[in-house]
Each structure stands twice: as C-alpha cells, then as structure tokens.
Amino acid sequence: MTDTETDNATTVTISPGITITPAMQDYLKAVYQLGEMGPVATQQLAEALGVAAPSATNMAKRLHELGLLTHAPYHGVTLTPAGRQAALDVVRRHRLLETYLAEAVGLGWDEVHDEAERLEHYLSERLEARLDSLLGFPATDPHGDPIPRTGADLAQGPTLLQTPAGAEGTVSRVSDRDPEQLRYLGALGIVPGARVAVVEHLPFEGPVRVRVLTSGNARGKEHVLGRVLAGAVRLAS
Ligand SMILES: [Zn+2]
Known part of the structure; x- marks a missing residue:
C-alpha cells in the first residue's frame, strides 16, 4: 500500500x-x-x-x-x-x-x-x-x-519451539499469516483450545515432535513439526 x-x-x-x-x-x-x-x-x-x-x-x-x-x-x-x-x-x-x-x-x-x-x-x-x-x-x-x-496490552505464551520436551499445554494462538499453514495445522487438530504435549526436540536445530492430547479424532496422534510451524503455535502462558 x-x-x-x-x-x-x-x-x-x-x-x-x-x-x-x-x-x-x-x-x-x-x-x-x-x-x-x-x-x-x-x-x-x-x-x-x-x-x-x-x-x-x-x-x-x-x-x-x-x-x-x-x-x-x-x-x-x-x-x-x-x-x-x-x-x-x-x-x-x-x-x-x-x-x-x-x-x-x-x-x-x-x-x-x-x-x-x-x-x-x-x-x-x-x-x-x-x-x-x-x-x-x-x-x-x-x-x-x-x-x-x-x-x-497483550500477554504472549511460549511457542511450541520454546516449550521444553515433556511439557504440555493448551494451544492459545496460531499465527494467522499463512492460509496453507492454518489448513495443515487444522487437519492435525492443532487449533486453539487443543491440549498438546511436546515430546522431543530433534537435535541440531531439528524439528519438534508433538502429541495431540485432546482434539476430536486427532487425539493421541504424534506429529513432527518443522521449526517454522512449531514457532507459529503458542501455548497459553
Ligand atoms: Zn490476521
């Protein structure tokens, strides 16, 4: 503009x-x-x-x-x-x-x-x-x-990238930037209100493995999220 x-x-x-x-x-x-x-x-x-x-x-x-x-x-x-x-x-x-x-x-x-x-x-x-x-x-x-x-003013919780392995939390926010990213995360059940656990941070700045604990039929499934994606999802602080 x-x-x-x-x-x-x-x-x-x-x-x-x-x-x-x-x-x-x-x-x-x-x-x-x-x-x-x-x-x-x-x-x-x-x-x-x-x-x-x-x-x-x-x-x-x-x-x-x-x-x-x-x-x-x-x-x-x-x-x-x-x-x-x-x-x-x-x-x-x-x-x-x-x-x-x-x-x-x-x-x-x-x-x-x-x-x-x-x-x-x-x-x-x-x-x-x-x-x-x-x-x-x-x-x-x-x-x-x-x-x-x-x-x-607005408080910010940690992203999945900033959450240590073994910790869990409720998804509070998902970055609104990228429509494809939103569709992908939505299909995995990673949406505001879903409970997720960070299982593992893969070494050498690798991706993040997360488990969806509650979110419809996505429940119990594990997913490997790249760093951009993991940085786009915030948990409640
Ligand atoms: Zn927006």
Missing part, C-alpha cells in the same frame, strides 16, 4: 494536523508484531511489508518525526507509547474483523486474514463498536489471538 491510498480509508487523527494513513498503520502494526524482542531493523520491516528498504527507512523517519516511534540508525525502530497505542488500535480492528468474517460471514479461519488486512483501514470507530457488541465482546479472534481492549 502506498501513502496516496488514503481515499475512503480511515485515517486516525492523533492531534490537530497529524493523521495516521493506512500505510503508516501497516507500518506501526508491523513494528508492534516484530518488536516483541526489542528494536526492529528497517530491513526486516521492508521484508515484512513487501516494500523496498529505502521506503521503509523513509517511513521510519516520518513516524519518528510524528513521535510514534524512535529510530536510531543501525539499531532499528522502537514504538513510543503513542505509536504502540496506534498499533494496538489497528490490531484490534483487524482481529475484530477476522472474528466477524468467521462467525457472521462464515469464512474459514484460513480466509479471514487477507480480507481483514484490507478492511482494517476502512472500519469507523462506530462500526467497530457495533461489531464488538454484535459478537458479544469476543476475547480472541479465530486464531486464538487476543483482541486488545482499548488501552490494554
């Missing part, structure tokens, strides 16, 4: 004369999602957003000037409290839309993300509030990702 694609989209006014365009919203959201472990390199942001490195750097400078993030050359970018709030607002709209599309429209959990990516920029505050109440104020989206309440 380019900066000029603001027609009809919801721009957010944070103070007189300053609006956050859809491109800015996408950028802030990406910094939020990639930045759990610390500053995010602009190169990493460029890859996540599918833009050229110089435009990712330019956007970092603009958002820095607006006080939404701090940009230290060679260290990457970090959200300011105002930037974090703006990112959470987008995340909230995205996850509410995914829930609406799954529950009210009947789309599959592998279909809702791409639609929500577009719609999140067009949802007014008023419609957002109506969807929220229509859905009964849901706590999580179809992938188990928590829907942030206004002003709240």
Whole structure:
C-alpha cells in the first residue's frame, strides 16, 4: 500500500494536523508484531511489508518525526507509547474483523486474514463498536489471538519451539499469516483450545515432535513439526 491510498480509508487523527494513513498503520502494526524482542531493523520491516528498504527507512523517519516511534540508525525502530497505542488500535480492528468474517460471514479461519488486512483501514470507530457488541465482546479472534481492549496490552505464551520436551499445554494462538499453514495445522487438530504435549526436540536445530492430547479424532496422534510451524503455535502462558 502506498501513502496516496488514503481515499475512503480511515485515517486516525492523533492531534490537530497529524493523521495516521493506512500505510503508516501497516507500518506501526508491523513494528508492534516484530518488536516483541526489542528494536526492529528497517530491513526486516521492508521484508515484512513487501516494500523496498529505502521506503521503509523513509517511513521510519516520518513516524519518528510524528513521535510514534524512535529510530536510531543501525539499531532499528522502537514504538513510543503513542505509536504502540496506534498499533494496538489497528490490531484490534483487524482481529475484530477476522472474528466477524468467521462467525457472521462464515469464512474459514484460513480466509479471514487477507480480507481483514484490507478492511482494517476502512472500519469507523462506530462500526467497530457495533461489531464488538454484535459478537458479544469476543476475547480472541479465530486464531486464538487476543483482541486488545482499548488501552490494554497483550500477554504472549511460549511457542511450541520454546516449550521444553515433556511439557504440555493448551494451544492459545496460531499465527494467522499463512492460509496453507492454518489448513495443515487444522487437519492435525492443532487449533486453539487443543491440549498438546511436546515430546522431543530433534537435535541440531531439528524439528519438534508433538502429541495431540485432546482434539476430536486427532487425539493421541504424534506429529513432527518443522521449526517454522512449531514457532507459529503458542501455548497459553
Ligand atoms: Zn490476521
């Protein structure tokens, strides 16, 4: 998305004369999602957003000037409290839309993300509030990702990759990025609410062997998950 694609989209006014365009919203959201472990390199942001490195750097400078993030050359970018709030607002709209599309429209959990990516920029505050109440104020989206309440922050449980062998837990969230990945995990019964045990981490940075303890007829089966897949599934903290 380019900066000029603001027609009809919801721009957010944070103070007189300053609006956050859809491109800015996408950028802030990406910094939020990639930045759990610390500053995010602009190169990493460029890859996540599918833009050229110089435009990712330019956007970092603009958002820095607006006080939404701090940009230290060679260290990457970090959200300011105002930037974090703006990112959470987008995340909230995205996850509410995914829930609406799954529950009210009947789309599959592998279909809702791409639609929500577009719609999140067009949802007014008023419609957002109506969807929220229509859905009964849901706590999580179809992938188990928590829907942030206004002003709240989000806790993260460990991924299967970060869970030691012998431990078990309840799947809380599955990354919504990749529809094929969602279909694959869904077929294995690895969905939010399922109970799983990590059996073994194969040596030399190998895959992770997991057993599904409760999830319909997938129960009791063992699966070997590659590291990307194991990193996409989180257990409740
Ligand atoms: Zn999504």
